[in-house]
Every structure is written in C-alpha cells, then in structure tokens.
Amino acid sequence: MEQQVVVFQLGSESYGIDIARVQEIKAMSPITAVPRAADFIEGVINLRGQITPVVNLHTRFGMEKAPVTKDTRIIVVNMEGDWVGLIVDSVSEVIRIAEDTVETPSELVASVDADFIRGIAKVSEERLVILLDLDRMLRATRDLAVGAAA
C-alpha cells in the first residue's frame, strides 16, 4: 500500500498530510484578523467566494511564531465539508510513502502532540516525515477554538 502525501515544513520538522485532503496550496495573501478569536486563528480569507478560516500551525502547536517569507504557504484542507487554511513555513514536495516504512511514533520525536501523529515515515536514512492525523488534529483545534473565543 502506497500513499501520496504533501510534505510541508514547520520549524525544523517535516510533516505530511494525505494529498486527497488538500484542496489547494496558496501563497500568503491578506488575511482578515478576527478579533477575540482563539490566538492560533490567524483570521479569515476569501477562497473563491467562501470565507475560510486560517489556522497558524506554529501557534497551534505552541512553537515560536515564524515570520512570513516568500515561501510561506496556506494549505487549504477539507474538514467535514468545510475548508480550513493552515499556515506553514513552506511546502516542499509531494512524495509517495510505502506503508511498511511507517513506524508508530515515539513520544519524543516531534513538537506536535503524539495524539495527532499517525506515524513517522522514514523517507531516507536522513529524513523523517511526520504523518499528521488531520481529522483528529482539526477536530481538537476546532473544539479549542470554539472554547477559546471570548
């Protein structure tokens, strides 16, 4: 079993998400801030007529906020029929990952909560890609956001 994942950078780590869930990858564009929303909600953008919330994954995962560069991207993913934008440092490539290279995560490997990690793919001797459990991560993010808005 092989799967295709979109690989993006967050700080010094590489993450992968299932390509089937990715709607599009956008360059940074003006984001309308939503005051008093959760801190990791960067704001909303207009995506072909639909207002789409944008989550800053740095803030979400408690990492230091990275400056916006020419490489910064918004990955728009599908969540239960809604679009959600995720701000990442850069998107590097789309790779194929064989299921037998995926290992169960150890607690210490990433900045991200182990609950949100589906596995670690060893792409080469030097390179690990952390596969995100997108649904779990987004649901938890939503619950957090809805609770935090005040």
Added chain:
Amino acid sequence: MLEFDLSPEEADVFLQEAEELLLQLNEGLVQLESAGDAPELVQQIFRAAHTLKGSGGVIGHKRMAEVLHSMETLMDRVRHGQMAVTPELIDVLLQGADAVRLLVGEVSSREDCGLDTAPLLAELKSLVDGAASRPEAAKEKPPLEPGPELAAEVEAALAGGQRLLEVRAEVDASSIAPGARILQVLLAVQECGRLLASEPKLEDLNDEWDGRAVQALLLADEAAPLQSLLGSISEVTYQVIPRQVGQAGPQPDNSVPTAPAAGSDDGLAASGGGTPESAAQPESPKAQAGGSGSPRSAEAGRGRADANQVRWVRTSVERLDALMNLVSELVTDRNRLMQVRANLTQRYGEENGLGELSEALAHFSSITDQLQDEVMRARMVPIENTFSKFPRVVRDLARQLNKQINLVIEGQETELDRTVIEEIGDPLMHLVRNCVDHGIEAPEERLRAGKPERGTLRLAARSEENHIIILVEDDGAGIDPERMRETAVRKGLLDADAARQLSDAEAIELIFRPGFSTAKVVSGVSGRGVGMDVVRTNIERLNGSVSVHTKVGEGTRFELKLPLTLAIFPALMVEVFDSVYAIPLSAVEEAMHIRAEDIRTVRGRETIISRGKVLPILCLDEFFAYAGAERGATRYVVEVRWGETTVGLAVHRLLGRQEVVIKPLGRMIGEVPGISGGTIMGDGRVALIMDVPSLVKVARQERRSA
C-alpha cells in the same frame, strides 16, 4: 415499518394535501365553535374530513380512515341539525384532528406513531349515539309525500317522462324577511313545474312568517331551469333532490348536480357522499377530482377558477436557495467591479473609455438589483401559514385557563422570506401564549376592572420599508414595572439598589432577562421563565428586534421588527485601524464625527452627549483588542439601537453604505462576541459583520459593572 400503497412522489402529494385539509379542518372547527351554527362551515369541515378519509383509504391507511369516518359521521349529525355545536363536541373533533395529524405523519415516517385510536373512536361514537337518541333528531324533516289524491297524476307524469323532484331550501339566519324568501322559492317551483306539496304551504305564508326552512315536491321535465331560478334567489341555500314515489328518503343522485345560491358556499349537501354509508367507500383523490358532482370537483371548478388564471410553476426550495446564492455572488462581483472602476478612474481619470465602462456598470448594477429583488420576491411566502395555527392554540389555551379571548388576526397576506418565516414560529408562539397566560385576565377580574369579559388578542403583520412588523397585542393587565423590580430582586437578578435605579422602561425590559418570570403560579403554559429571553435571542439572530410597550390595566404590545430577507442587507461600512467592518444599517440610528474632547467620563464610562442624551460609548479598537489601541484615536461614533437601548460604537473612519451578503466565518472560528459573520468586499478581502445585539449587551454590562 409501515407499508402504504403509494410511491414517494405520491407521498409528497398526499402529505401536502393532507396538511392543507387538516388546516381547513382545524380552522373550520375553531371558527364553528364561535359561530355556533353556520351551515357553510359545517359543510366545509365535513368536506375536509370526507376528502381526507378518501385519500387515507386509497393508500390503505385504515386507522386514519376509521378516525375520519367517525368524525365525518358526527359532522353529518351536526349538518342535519341532530346535534348542537358545543365546546365539548369541538374538543372531541379537535382531538380527532390531532390524531389524524399523527396518523398522517406515519406516511412520511413509515413508523407506527404509537397512537391508540380506540378511546377516541369510542368517544366519537358515544357522541354519535347520543345524538341519535336526542329529540332534536326530529329536526330532520321526513320527505314530503304527494297526497293520495295526486297519485294518479304523478304516475301519469312520470310515465310521460317527467321527474319527481324535492326541493329543500333554507334561508340564511341573517335574512330579515325569511317569509318573503320562502315565497320566492315556492313561486320559483311553481314556475318550473307542478307544485304537488310544500311545507310550509303557500297559503300559510305571510310577512310575519319566521320559519327558515322550506320543502316542496314538484313534477318537472328537468331540474336545471329550477336550479338556475333558485340560484338567483339571494340568502337561500337549497338542494334539489330527485325522488321516487313512496321512497322513504332522499336519494343522492349525481346526475342532478346542484348549484349554490348566490353568496353561499353550500348547496351541495345532497350531492355525492351525503350519507355516512355511501361515504364509507373511499374514493381515490383522482376519481374525486374528475368525478361529476362530488364536492371537491364542484369546488375546484368554481372557487378555484380564478386562481387558475395565474399560471404556476412548482419549484423546490433548494432551487430557490441556489438561485439566491448565485444572486449573492453576483452582488459580490458587482461590488468588486465597482471597486475596480473606482481604482481605474483614480488612475486614468474619466477619459480613455472609462465613461463607457461606467455606463455599462451602472446598467449591470441596476439589473443586479432588480434580479435580487425578483429572487427575493420568489422566496417570499405569506405569513398566513404561520398565523393560521394560532386560532386553535388560543382557543385551546383559553379554554384550559377558563379565559374568554377573541383573537383578531390582521395582515396575514404580508410576505416574508421563507427562512425568516421558518424561524419566527416559535418566538411568536411563545409571545401569544404569554399574552393569553399572563396578559389577559380571567373574566371576573376583567369585569371588576370595568373591561369587557372577553379579552382581545391581536396578531397583526405589516410591511414597512425593508422590514416586516409583527404585533402581538392584548388588552390585558399590562406589565407593572414595580412588580418587575420586586421579582428581579426576589429572584436575585438584581440587588434592591440596582432595581430602584431602573427606569420604568428598563424595569419592563427585565422580562427579557434569562430566568425571569412574573407568573405567580407556574401554570404549565408559559410560566417557567424560559422563554422571553429565548424569544429575544431568536429574533435578534434574525437581525430583527423585539420591543415591549405596556400600560398597567390597559394591555401589552410586543413589536417584532424583522428583515425581509436574511441573506443580503444594507450595511454601513466602517474602519477600525485598517480593518473594515460592516454594521447592519437596520440597527444604525446616526453616525457622527466627534472630537477627543467630546468624550466625557461618567461613572467610569466613556460617554458623549448626543441629541441631549448621554450615550455610552464602546470603543471598538479597545473592545476588539487591537494592539496599540489608544484612547482618543477614534474619530467617529455610530449610534446603534437594540431594543430600547442605544449605544455609540467608536470607530476610526466611515466608508459609506454597501449591500452586503452575509457568510458564515466557518465552524473553526466559533462564536466570537461582537461578530455575526463576514462578507466579501469589492476588493476581494473579507470584512467582518458586527453583531449589534451582542455589542449593545456588552456595552450595557460594562456600564452596569462600572
């Protein structure tokens, strides 16, 4: 899983028809109760029950047909004067209608609703049996028989192709000269044939005659001329029944269709389905519609003829919603094009062919507006559907509480967007219940207060510019501000000091506080203290408002102000720092320029004086927690109103008016205080739409706590 004999498409038609007929049944029963004796209403109810029974039978819904059959039998007794209309009778029939509604529901759910119809059927039957043994049964007049001396003549005439007909006619109760009308009927009979016998007899009639019924037996070549002649007599309801010699009762015969008298909806009583026995065989709706002389087709052919002149297309709500969404996109694009034009004009001036672009855009813009109007209109439905359930509700509640209430409904033709209609049912229901329960006093109390025993509840709708106003008004006890203060203190909502400081208007506004209920006894109707706050919340969610006006001893009026549509509305665009916000224009009272020194601090709150009144200010840069927000940086104040409260929203710039299309921010964001959604501006960016009710609430709370 229940099985019925119909396809899903047929089920839709069935359910729609059933809903319509149930509504007629309910309305008819409630009206009949107050009218007491109204043959045309009785007929309408009978017909509705009969038709419903027919459709129930066709799809094999036996239980539904059974209940309706019993109801129909009972109505038949009423129709023939064997039973008086009493509240008890109406109660049972309304219960029957409720049962039928549940049973109809089975057709869509395909699940047994768990209703045991046996007690209801028994109750209906006992009423029917009771009616049969009553002396009023004598009111049903036996058919006239020709005297023996005429037997030979009748026999000869029948042999010669003539027909024996019986005319039964009744003069409307409102007629001032029933005797004269009866005379007209008998003269008409004489003109069309050989009058054999009549009751009353022609020679007994005089101007003082006060009977209202007349029967006549005649020989004639055909019935039609007689019918048209009878039809020309006003205030008279009649039947022409073909007879056989020596036959015990009238024989329904569809070959002699009857026609209504002028101004009456009746006249069909003896045509199809007159007796319970003949009606027991369910007819298919189709057969009814196509059949001759059945009540349904007669009505369709007559009453609906005018309506059929308009040509209708049935369309699904989804399609209208899709159309509305497309129009919304168009409005957004229009705004965007306007922005592009403005940018180009700024760069190149009006020359260089831009004038032509402006012209085209102006036209495009006006077409878009018209399209938006048309689509909005297509989505509008009369509020009638919502109002029509209230006569029944008010009647039931009033009876339960031993109150006498006259419900006046006005403006039911007023139209609203269907999404708004769907949302206002519950709030309206609560207001109406509240008026019946708390507003209108018991009859004794009303008499003591020198008011008529019967209270009046008015439910009225009207349109006003871009809004719909709905009033729920009673002539009851009114709301006493002093009692509101006491209750608020007792319930711990306010301390005694705070309560004393409230103005009367503010005290009355307490009714919308969560957990507030002034009912002395929890009545099970509306006294649980959940409600008025929910009413306000629901109406506010629709961009509407609810206000209350009351006078002790004279009554209370709730006024609902609702937008025509939810999707697109005019807004005032403002800027807070570099962010653009839209404030719904419906909430805006005034916008003004201020200087830093205009802002004064009163009891720790920033305020300005506007039109001689102290207006609390909410500085949006601070409220929305912009970094670097500084006092005095704001330059404009937009005065917004919610309910009875006005608040000034301090912003940095005013950008002008724009039509905005509201869009949700997405589930990821959650509920943000002060923001109700977003809209896409001409430049493609997102502007947030301010949630005025929540901002006013915040400003009010901050004022209290300050």
